[in-house]
Amino acid sequence: MRLVVDLNKCQGYAQCAFLAPDVFTMHGEESLVYNPRVGPEQREQVARAVAACPVGAIAVEGLREASDAG
Amino acid sequence: MPDEEYHEWLRREGRIVIVGASLAGLRAAEALRAGGFAGSLTLIGDEPHEPYDRPPLSKAVLLGKASPEHTELPRLRRTDATWRLGVAATGLDMTAKRVRLADGEEVPYDRLLIATGVRARPWPKEDEAQLDGVFVLRTRDDAVRLHRRLAASPRRVFVIGAGFTGSEIASACRARGLAVTVAERADGPLVGALGGVIGAVAADLHRDNGVDLRTGVTVTGLEGDATGRVRAAHLSDGSVVDTDVVVVSLGAIRNTDWLKGSGLGAGPRGIACDAGCRAFDFRGIVTDDVFVAGDVARCPHPLFGYQFLSLEHWGNAVAQAEVAAHNMISAGADRRPHLWMPAFWSSQFGVNIKSVGVPAMGEEIMITQGSLAERRFVGVYGHQGRVIAAVSFDNSRWLDFYQQQIERGAPFPVEYRTVDRRPEGRAPMPAGFPDPSLPTHGPTVTLSGYSPADRQLVFTPARH
Ligand SMILES: Cc1cc2nc3c(=O)[nH]c(=O)nc-3n(C[C@H](O)[C@H](O)[C@H](O)COP(=O)(O)OP(=O)(O)OC[C@H]3O[C@@H](n4cnc5c(N)ncnc54)[C@H](O)[C@@H]3O)c2cc1C
Ligand code: SF4
Numbered sequence: 001m002r003l004v005v006d007l008n009k010c011q012g013y014a015q016c017a018f019l020a021p022d023v024f025t026m027h028g029e030e031s032l033v034y035n036p037r038v039g040p041e042q043r044e045q046v047a048r049a050v051a052a053c054p055v056g057a058i059a060v061e062g063l064r065e066a067s068d069a070g
Numbered sequence: 071m072p073d074e075e076y077h078e079w080l081r082r083e084g085r086i087v088i089v090g091a092s093l094a095g096l097r098a099a100e101a102l103r104a105g106g107f108a109g110s111l112t113l114i115g116d117e118p119h120e121p122y123d124r125p126p127l128s129k130a131v132l133l134g135k136a137s138p139e140h141t142e143l144p145r146l147r148r149t150d151a152t153w154r155l156g157v158a159a160t161g162l163d164m165t166a167k168r169v170r171l172a173d174g175e176e177v178p179y180d181r182l183l184i185a186t187g188v189r190a191r192p193w194p195k196e197d198e199a200q201l202d203g204v205f206v207l208r209t210r211d212d213a214v215r216l217h218r219r220l221a222a223s224p225r226r227v228f229v230i231g232a233g234f235t236g237s238e239i240a241s242a243c244r245a246r247g248l249a250v251t252v253a254e255r256a257d258g259p260l261v262g263a264l265g266g267v268i269g270a271v272a273a274d275l276h277r278d279n280g281v282d283l284r285t286g287v288t289v290t291g292l293e294g295d296a297t298g299r300v301r302a303a304h305l306s307d308g309s310v311v312d313t314d315v316v317v318v319s320l321g322a323i324r325n326t327d328w329l330k331g332s333g334l335g336a337g338p339r340g341i342a343c344d345a346g347c348r349a350f351d352f353r354g355i356v357t358d359d360v361f362v363a364g365d366v367a368r369c370p371h372p373l374f375g376y377q378f379l380s381l382e383h384w385g386n387a388v389a390q391a392e393v394a395a396h397n398m399i400s401a402g403a404d405r406r407p408h409l410w411m412p413a414f415w416s417s418q419f420g421v422n423i424k425s426v427g428v429p430a431m432g433e434e435i436m437i438t439q440g441s442l443a444e445r446r447f448v449g450v451y452g453h454q455g456r457v458i459a460a461v462s463f464d465n466s467r468w469l470d471f472y473q474q475q476i477e478r479g480a481p482f483p484v485e486y487r488t489v490d491r492r493p494e495g496r497a498p499m500p501a502g503f504p505d506p507s508l509p510t511h512g513p514t515v516t517l518s519g520y521s522p523a524d525r526q527l528v529f530t531p532a533r534h
Binding site: 001002003004006007008010011012025027028029030031032033034035036037059060061062 | 123419424464
């Protein structure tokens with residue numbers, strides 16, 4: 001899965017880091033650092049992070065199996 | 071054909087070509103399809119890779135939290151495009167409506183989007199730039215090389231230029247436990263983008279994190295050893311710093327060379343376009359089939375005195391790509407202006423730095439929340455009696471509020487009460503921007519004047 005966070009929108013609420021700690025980590029108090037490429041085993045955690053982000057800043061490709069962008 | 075009818079035909083079976091297959095190019099392609107474009111779509115990119123994200127290259131990648139090879143941008147919808155990757159566009163014939171490629175092929179278009187971005191400004195002395203151990207950081211390939219070298223535990227990393235990218239690189243190196251020297255011509259890091267008051271805070275941030283920061287100096291030369299590896303950097307104050315890695319972080323050059331002789335208003339400051347993203351030709355007359363988006367564009371903004379702004383900002387590339395795509399397939403009355411509020415983020419030494427508006431226009435700054443000493447604050451910039459920009463250090467939640475103040479042209483100095491206002495924040499002080507003719511480093515805003523047609527541009531018609 002590929003993902004990108006719109007860090008202009010992100011307000012460092014850290015919900016994502018709590019729900020998918022292998023993908024999103026806080027660097028200092030409110031800086032978010034994340035891995036833009038994650039394996040399928042992270043699917044559920046990432047889905048939860050996307051849903052929980054209060055500002056809708058996380059965009060993911062390949063979250064649903066059917067997604068076939070190109 | 072009347073305007074409406076033409077656009078209907080264009081949406082159905084027109085040919086759209088996008089040159090530059092990165093953030094702006096990809097998002098424009100997606101927006102074209104989302105907007106109902108059913109014709110043929112071709113993306114031309116000189117990098118052999120599919121579109122990837124650059125901001126992680128100086129952050130997550132160097133911190134070891136992401137692979138330099140895997141920052142590809144998620145695809146947000148199908149583009150059904152023909153991708154011509156690894157081949158550069160070398161020329162444009164605006165009359166015949168064709169893009170010439172490096173492999174000799176010509177690609178015809180009905181509408182063209184130029185999103186060729188910028189490239190890293192190389193170290194000016196070519197023989198020194200070629201030394202093994204001298205790097206720039208703009209592309210994925212740059213990141214792979216730099217990442218590999220940092221992993222080999224160099225004795226010292228020497229960063230030339232303390233703009234955003236240079237500072238982020240220094241920060242990542244310190245996080246990896248590497249010795250770092252940073253040389254900056256101005257009095258502090260980020261001074262070109264955020265001014266001297268904030269630059270002083272950034273300087274403390276560097277030093278407290280163990281960076282050997284040298285300000286008010288320039289690098290006069292890089293020295294190599296007999297095997298062609300960089301060995302030392304020489305500074306204008308006479309000092310010499312032994313180092314085995316040098317990262318040149320001196321800002322960017324706009325990728326407009328390939329348009330030389332095309333008749334487009336393209337030059338070293340970018341490609342001028344109107345608020346609808348339509349490019350100007352070299353006479354200052356707007357075209358109707360060539361559009362521009364992203365780092366390569368310069369575009370007038372009503373909130374900032376209609377100055378032409380060049381924004382090396384991720385968010386601008388996305389927003390402008392969407393507006394350009396919409397306007398490319400829409401008739402006159404349906405077109406939209408690109409009125410994006412400049413916004414930027416950076417992450418360094420564990421501090422989240424964000425800004426909105428155009429700080430470089432600010433004559434004065436006042437700290438309306440928090441304190442500089444705690445490195446947790448909001449600074450508001452004033453220009454001719456109104457709020458023109460704001461910057462936050464670890465205080466980003468308030469920026470939406472200040473964005474509204476900028477949009478509203480709220481008065482400066484800021485009289486209203488703010489949360490966590492300290493005595494030091496009651497009075498404005500000079501923002502401390504250097505002479506604007508000095509180059510700034512790092513992704514930021516450049517005010518590039520008022521006139522779409524650069525008088526100094528000399529038009530030499532290309533031979534077709
Ligand atoms: C290390 C780094 C860190 C950054 N961090 C931040 C940040 O924290 N916050 C922020 O807001 N912004 C940041 N940015 C800036 C952000 O990445 C850019 O604003 C964004 O990439 C602009 O996208 P673009 O598509 O306009 O241009 P680019 O990404 O520059 O893409 C242009 C593409 O066109 C290609 N091209 C050029 N000439 C030709 C040609 N003749 N033919 C074919 N293809 C061509 C180029 O090779 C490139 O692939 C950072 C940039 C870098 C390099
Ligand atoms: S949940 Fe959203 S706002 Fe919070 S840190 Fe993650 S991306 Fe940012």
